[in-house]
Amino acid sequence: MSAETPIRFGILGCAEIARKLSRAITLAPNATLYAVGSRSIDKAAGFAKANNFPPGAKIYGSYDAVLDDPDVDAVYVPLPTSLHIKWAVLAAQKKKHILLEKPVALNVAEFDKIVEACESHGVQLMDGTMWMHHPRTAKMWEFLSDTHRFGQLRNIHTCFTFAADPDFLKNDIRVKPDLDAHGALGDAGWYCIRAILWANNYELPKTVVALRNPIVNEAGVILSCGASLHWEDGKVGTFHCSFLSSLTMDIAAIGTKGTLHVSGFVIPHREKEASFSTASETGFDDLVTCWVPPPSDHIVTTDLPQEALMVTEFSRLVGIVKNGSKPEKKWPILSRKTQLVIDAVKASMDKGFELVHIE
C-alpha cells in the first residue's frame, strides 16, 4: 500500500465528540471514515448515516469487531476515560494506530501501559488535544519562543470553564466517578495544563499545589478547581477549570519582554479565523497615561478546522509508520506530561492542598 492511500479510520463508540471527529476525518485529505463500532449495531448504523460515512463503510455491533477488521489502519477512541486502558491496549495489540481522547488515562501508571503496548506493537499514539494543531498555535509559539519579542516566560494563567446544563451535571460521563473520575480537571483542566506546559516548551514544573476549596459533586467528582505550578526559577503557572461557569478559554502568558493573550484557545471563536494579541517591549508615555506601543491583534486563518489538521498530522505519521519508520514519540510524551500534572494536582487535593513534587 502506498503512502498516498488515505488512512482508514475505525471509531470506537458513538460519543458526541465523535461527530466532530468524523467530520474532521472526512475533511482530512489523507484519511477516510472506514468503520464504526458500537455495542448497539443500530446505533452504529445511525451514527454512520448521520455523519456521512462513505458507501461501503463497515458498521459493527462491537468495538472488538472494529479491531478485528484487518483493513482498519487506525482507531479513534472517544470512550470514557476509565475504558481507555482496556481498549487502547487491545487496539495496539491488534496493530491499530490510536487517536485517543483526553484525558488519556485515569493516571500515569495506566497511561504507561498504553504507551508500552503501542511501542511493543509499533503503532502511533496521539491524544485528541486538537488546538495543538491549529496554525494559530504555531504562530503563538513563534512569539513565545522569540527571545527578542517575548523574552523568558515568567507567569502564565490559563482557564477553561463552561456552564454545563442540569442534564450534563446529572448524566454526562464527565461527572461519573466510574467513567471520568477526574471530572472538570481531566476534561477542561487537561487543556489548561497542556497550555501551561506548551508555553514552557514542555518543561515540567517542579512542584504543584492545588487551590483550596474545589467544588465536587455528591459522588466526589470535581466540578471546579485550580492549581498553581512552580518552576525552580520562580516561574509560576496557575489555572482554573470548571463546569459551573460561563464559557471561557484563556491563555495569558507573561514574559520578561512580551505578553500573549488569547481567548478561545481550545476552540476559536470562529472556525476559519482565530485571533490572539501580543504586546512587546511596551511601556508608558512620559506621564504614564497610556501604553506605548499598545498591544496588537493578530488573526490566523485556516481552511481546514483544527480537528481536521490533527487528523491530517496523525494520518501523516501513521503513513510514515506504514512505510517502515518508527512511530513519532513526541505526542505520547506530551500526553504523559499532561497526565503527570493532573495526577499531581489530584494528589495535592487528596493531601489537603499540600505541595506535591513532580519527579
Place this chain on the structure above:
Amino acid sequence: MSAETPIRFGILGCAEIARKLSRAITLAPNATLYAVGSRSIDKAAGFAKANNFPPGAKIYGSYDAVLDDPDVDAVYVPLPTSLHIKWAVLAAQKKKHILLEKPVALNVAEFDKIVEACESHGVQLMDGTMWMHHPRTAKMWEFLSDTHRFGQLRNIHTCFTFAADPDFLKNDIRVKPDLDAHGALGDAGWYCIRAILWANNYELPKTVVALRNPIVNEAGVILSCGASLHWEDGKVGTFHCSFLSSLTMDIAAIGTKGTLHVSGFVIPHREKEASFSTASETGFDDLVTCWVPPPSDHIVTTDLPQEALMVTEFSRLVGIVKNGSKPEKKWPILSRKTQLVIDAVKASMDKGFELVHIE
C-alpha cells in the same frame, strides 16, 4: 466660600507620580494647583514650573509649610508608604482633606490611625486608585452586576506586571524595605486586589493563601508574588503582580452566565478610549467548532483622563464637606479592605504559605 470655588491642592513632595496628578488637578474643573512643598525649595520651585502651576502658586521648602497654609484645602500625598502615617495624620490634624497614594499604609493598624485622624477632624480621605474613576469601570460594573448577562461571579484572575529597569530595581522607593516595605505586592498587587474586591462588590474573602516561591530582593522586598482568595461559596480569585515581567494589566472575571475581559485595567492602552470585552450566555455551534455568539468588544471614551476624574470626584466630596456635610466613608472603607487583603497575603507568606483567615 461657595461650593463652586475650586478646591486648592497642596502637594507633599515631588514624586514622579505627582507630575501626572498635577496635570489631573489642572484638568479637573473643580480643583486648582495651589502649593507644593519639598524638603528642597529649589526642587519644589522646579516642580511647580515644570508642571504648569498657576502664577501665585505657593512654593514651600517643607511639607509642614504646606499643611500650615490656611488656604490649602486638600493635600495630595505621594510620599513613600512608610511616611503615610506621619503625614496623613498631621494633614488631618491641620484639617486638610487627603488624597493619599496607594498602598495607603504599611498595614491596617497604621491605616486605622489615619482614618481615625480624618474622622475626628472631619476631613475627606480617598486613595489614589485612579482606575476606579474611569467611566469604563462603571460600564464594566454594569455588566458584572447584571444577573441576566453575567450571573454570579465564580472566578476572577487579575494581574499587574511591568518590567522595571535596573535603576528602578536598585533605587526606586518601591524596592526599599524602609520606604515601601511591600514592594510589588503593595504597588502593583494593590490594584490586582482592589479589582478582585471590586468585582465581588467589595465582599471580603474568607481566606487567603499566598502562592509559593515569591521572588524577593536582597533586602527581602517582594519583586513578584501572587495569591489565591477564597469565599465561602467556592468562589476563587487569583492574582499575580511583578516588577520583573512585561507590562500586563488584566482582569478576567467569570460568572455563571458571562465573562468579562479587560487588558490595561489600571492604565488604558489609550488615554481617551478604553476597551473591554464581554461574553454572555455563549455556547458552541452543533459540532462544537465555534462560539455562538462570539464575545463582543466595547469601547468607552472619556474627555478627561481617569486621574482628572478622580480629582474631580474627590474635590466634589471635599466641596460637600466644606458646605457642612460629613465626609464620604465609602472610599476609606475600600482602602481598608484592600489593605486588609495585602496584610493577609503577607501574613500567609510569613507563615510558610499557610491559609490565613480574614475576620
